[in-house]
Amino acid sequence: MQIVKASEFRLEREVDYGTAEQVAVVKRVVQDVRQNGDAGLLRYTEQFDKMVLTAEQLRVSEAEIQAAYQEVEPAFVTAIQEASANIRAFHEKQKRTSWMDVQSDGTLLGQIIKPLKRVGVYVPGGKAAYPSSVLMNVIPAQVAGVKEIVMVTPPATGGVAGIDPYIRVAAAEAGVKEMYRVGGAQAIAALAYGTDSIARVDKICGPGNIYVALAKREVYGTVDIDSMAGPSEIVVLADGSANAAYIAADLLSQAEHDEMASAVLVTSCPELAKRVQAEVISQLASLPRQAIAAQSIEQHGAIIVVEDLEQGVDFVNEMAPEHLEIMTEDPMEWLGRIENAGAIFIGPYSSEPVGDYFAGPNHIIPTNGTARFSSPVDVDMFLKKSSLIRYSKEALLQHGEKIMTIARHEGLEAHARAIEIRMKQEQFENKSQG
Incomplete structure (x- = not known):
């Protein structure tokens, strides 16, 4: 993990949109499942997952779900139950309600907020299993009121x-x-277009490999998707008061995700930079996923030495990281200056895995610098909004001329006449009654 001066650092992000071959495979799989339904779904499950299933075997039974409790340790069940409660409590605070505003002239304006009807959640499986992804996708949808997940x-x-x-x-x-x-692109296609066994959904969310990501992009527009997630990333902003061992551990917690993950320390203290560099080497030696973390650190890790924390904050805002940890003597002093970050962890005991698994905020967070304009998964992602407009006769007569002026300026005469016909009719009736 190289130590570089701020003036020498160049931020480079690689966005993996797949090879031409991968894109072609995904297009073929999606089109096949769209046209052939379960037959295509089962064929690709056999080809890619090496499992021969019938359509009747696709759905996991309630008995199979409940049987899992006998296969896991009680401590895991307790941890998942408490994490679920924390996640639900956090997302409950995000709930929104419809509203209406009746004005003095009788005009009613408002917004109707309703949940999506049916949502599909993709959970990675096979070699890697992420039960936390289940909670982070399902619970916000439930809180939003989605009936079918x-x-x-x-x-x-x-x-x-x-x-x-x-x-x-x-x-x-x-x-x-x-x-x-x-799983795979075939599962995304089934969710998007529906088969005899799996009814189509309104939105697909959840992480996956490059084939899943490309399939989500392929079906977007037919259904909504959450995002095109990139590799995980963490930035730690620290001064000389920070604990080097803590920082190194947190950097490695992201580096072990995959070889493309990014782990960066931004510090105003050269001595801390050296201590963290040594700690990373020391801790890396005993990691079970050492090879993955080492490649991540070597290719996408850095320790950036800045002149002061003000310059450090500028670097953070430019990078717009997925995860940001602030480990300074007074971290709250710097919080208000952070403009771009997906999730912000304050102080030495708010290690990033606290947010990944337990605290309550969602761990599905914008990557690749998209925290400049996007947000973590929340309840709003599973809601749809309809505008409500009820104009009174008095309001139309008062504002009709202005509406027609704008319509005719845009060259849309039929728009103007839709207003004009009403105004003439009402004005005629008013004269007749007068």
Whole structure:
């Protein structure tokens, strides 16, 4: 992990949109499932996941979901239950309600807020299982009021059940009633277009590999999607008071995600920079995912030495990181100056994994600098809004001429006449009655 001066650092981001071959494969799979439904879905499950299933075996039964409790340790169940409660409590505070505003002239304006009807949640499976992803996608949708939440996850090779028991427990705790053992681009296509076994959804959310990401992009417009997520990233802003061991551990917590993950320290203290560099080397030696973390640190990690914390904050805002930790003597002093960050962790005990798993805020956060203009997953993502307009006769007569002026300026005469015909009719009736 190299130490560089601020003047020498160049921010470079790689956005993986897949190879031409990967894009072609995804297009073929999506089109096949769209046209052939379950037949295509089962064919690709056999080809990619090495599992031969019938249409009747796609859905995971309630008994299979509940049986998972016998396959996991009680401590995990307790942890998931408490994490679920924290996540639900946090997202409950985001709930919104419809509103109406009646004005003195009888005009009624408002907004009707309703949940989406049906949402599809993709949960990675196979070699990697992330039960926390279940909670972070399902619970906000539930809080929003979504009635139908369907979960898809790839079957692990070997055995008909093929679903990691920890994922099944998380699903049960989150209240998932509809789950299918299918993954990859074929699962995204099934959610988007529907098959005989899986009804189509209104929105697809949840992380996945490059094929899943490309499939989400392919079906966007037919359904909504959450985002095109990039590699995980963390930036730590620190001064000389920070604990080097804590910082190194947190940098490595993101580096172990995958080789493309980014871990950056921004500090005003050269001595801290050296201590963190040594700690990263020391801690890396005993990591089970050492090879992955080492490549991430080597290729996408950096320790940036700035002249002062003001310059450090400027760097942070330019990078717009997914995760930002502030480890300074008075972290609240700098909080108000942060403009771009997906999630902000304050102080030495707010380690990034606290947010990943337990605290309550959502851990699905904008990456690749998109925190400049986007936000973590929240309840709003599962809501749709309708504007409400009821104009009174008095309001139309008062403002009709202005509406027609704008319409005719835009060359839309029919728009103007739609107002004019009403105004003439009302004016005629008023004269007749007078």
